[in-house]
Amino acid sequence: MSSSSPEVRVPFDDAYRAVRDAVGRLGITGERGDRCARLFVEATRDGVYSHGVERFPVFARSVRSGLVDVAASPELRAGSGTAIERWDGRRGPGNLNAWFAMDRAMALAREHGVGAVALGNTNHWMRGGSYGWQAVERGFLALCWSNTLPNTSGAGEPPVVGNNPLVVGLPRAAGPLVLDMALSQFSVGVMTGYAQRGERLPLPGGFDASGALTDDAAAVVSGGYGAAIGRWKGFALAVVLDAWAAMLSGGRATHELGTDPAQESGQTQFFLAVDPDAVSAPGERERMVDGIVAALKAAPSTAGGELRYPGEGTVRTRAENLDHGLPIRRETWDLIRSVE
Amino acid sequence: MSSSSPEVRVPFDDAYRAVRDAVGRLGITGERGDRCARLFVEATRDGVYSHGVERFPVFARSVRSGLVDVAASPELRAGSGTAIERWDGRRGPGNLNAWFAMDRAMALAREHGVGAVALGNTNHWMRGGSYGWQAVERGFLALCWSNTLPNTSGAGEPPVVGNNPLVVGLPRAAGPLVLDMALSQFSVGVMTGYAQRGERLPLPGGFDASGALTDDAAAVVSGGYGAAIGRWKGFALAVVLDAWAAMLSGGRATHELGTDPAQESGQTQFFLAVDPDAVSAPGERERMVDGIVAALKAAPSTAGGELRYPGEGTVRTRAENLDHGLPIRRETWDLIRSVE
DSSP, X not given: OOOSSOEEEEXXXXXHHHHHHHHHHTTOOHHHHHHHHHXXXXXXXXXXXXXXXXXXXXXXXXXXXXXXXXXXXXXXXXXXXXXXXXXXXXXXXXXXXXXXXXXXXXXXXXXXXXXXXXXXXXXXXXXXXXXXHHHHTTTOEEEEEEOOSSOEESSSSOOOBOOOOEEEEEOOTTOOEEEEEOSBSSOHHXXXXXXHHTOBOSSOOEEOTTSOEEOBHHHHHTTOEEEBTTTHHHHHHHHHHHHHHHHHXXXXXXXXXXXXXXXXXXXXXXXXXXXXXXXXXXXXXHHHHHHHHHHHHHSOOTTSSOXXXXXXXXXXHHHHHHHHXXXXXXXXXXXXXXXX | OOOSSOEEEEOHHHHHHHHHHHHHHTTOOHHHHHHHHHHHHHHHHTTOGGGTGGGHXXXXXXXXXXXXXXXXXXXXXXXXXXXXXXXXXXXXOHHHHHHHHHHHHHHHHHHHSEEEEEEEEEOOOXXXXXXXXXXXXXXXXXXXXXXXXXXXXXXXXXXXXXXXOEEEEEOOTTOOEEEEEOSBSSOHHHHHHHXXXXXXXXXXXXXXXXXXXXXXXXXXXXXXXXXBTTTHHHHHHHHHHHHHHHHHHOOOOGGGSOXXXXXXXXXXXXXXXXXXXXXXOHHHHHHHHHHHHHHHHHSOXXXXXXXXXXXXXXXXXXXXXXXXXXXXXXXXXXXXXXXX
């Protein structure tokens, strides 16, 4: 983990207990507290540091400021007897709401083969990949996304689209495939790291203040904008994912989420789950995905090593962090244990 | 339309009748012939020239060589009473199979709110956007994709993933949103055009033979490889879309489709449709999408004009081509009228 604060290594169980106590002091208790803490700690365990316990201080501030209502649970607004439902997140904790929504999508998929949930009026779901892992660990395929406030540029224009994270999960006995990616080429955190180290980005991944495409990380983070993947293609994908989730949930679109990241609230999300047993046999689909992975592994890579599938690195990082303890910035760890 | 052959302008109805007669002579008659011809001609009408009637000669060769079985219709393989079904395309005409699959997904969505079809053993679906328009014109949201043979590189390695076209459609009274994009930054056709004109690509969109990222179109098309959008991100997205469709359909994955574009057959596809009436009211969702479009239109663009939503340009091109006739290369037009 890159960090400007000294780092501690905390055993998983200790981190979990500390975060569970901390969210309890914020008012999230019982099973909801267990789940909320687990989502924070597992993101750090899996190497998604920016959206794990390092994000807890932001979450705590959002609770204090009223952006997140710790007591709120989703309420059903539409869809009855169908394989799609619409839920109002009521500005509850974003990770609990998203977990609930994927759980509902899976319940609908168990019944109908495929299930979908449109969720409006929620909050930042933290690590999107959590909901992909949630599904694949229970044998489901999953596709979900969230909108965000406008933070990504297609061609150098001031942002009007979000970097709308997109998650795709596929169960597999020998290691599931879980893609968790934002539609921007680099996160602000990654670009800030390059800028601080005085390094160029590995490819032009943003625009400077004049709107010119650049690999100068410092120029992007100071007055410029991050670029959408594939520029006009990622821009267009961001537009339709935002519109899809908003029109089905009745929730806020990107342009209705304001422009201040510290005030971002009321996001809109969409969750799809498929029960593969509805159309295929386990042995057949394991062979299918094993074959895809084997083809990747047999192919030459530019780095000389093996090409990796989405989710492969996660399992490796998870094992390392379980062995050596979760890396947590000292000041974050202190805050977690002291938050009131 | 960029072209090395002189071009004729053919009224829509004349083009439709000529293509219908031509597909009839290939053995596709009756309603199937009408539909097949319409899909070719409407793609050209809408400006997707490479996948409209200009592709008819390739299609005719595929029929002659036996890659496409004009007599084959999809057969149901799994899924009964559920909202997801698995169909075997039996190597029938790819556009007819894809149309059928989206039609089935919509029928399932009418019943369950959401419907999905996994289609294996099919053929090139020509213009993917056709199936997005098919859905939005009937009031459905649509998400679908196809795999392709390996033709796209993430980091300069020889291709192991396809450029798997991805389509997202959203109905809207004042103009639907339809995204139709491959996961490669540029098509081979577009890059060849830049190379022939001696122009650089507008951004590094491929790799040269040594695997270096470049904006030199000639270096990409002669021995290099097209780049995935967002490089490792588009690469990873291509992997999971391929695996998703293959594991549910039992059809071929990208690595099983060979490497010769002239022999590409047996593709695998996935179709999802949502009936928005299941969870939202028409007036509410029209306002929602109108608001998103209005926000785009109000934002500054780098070109000085308006930002466009996916599908907006299609409607404009369609009107122009209906006014002035469809632009068709003279040699294609001659072949369509003479094919036996």
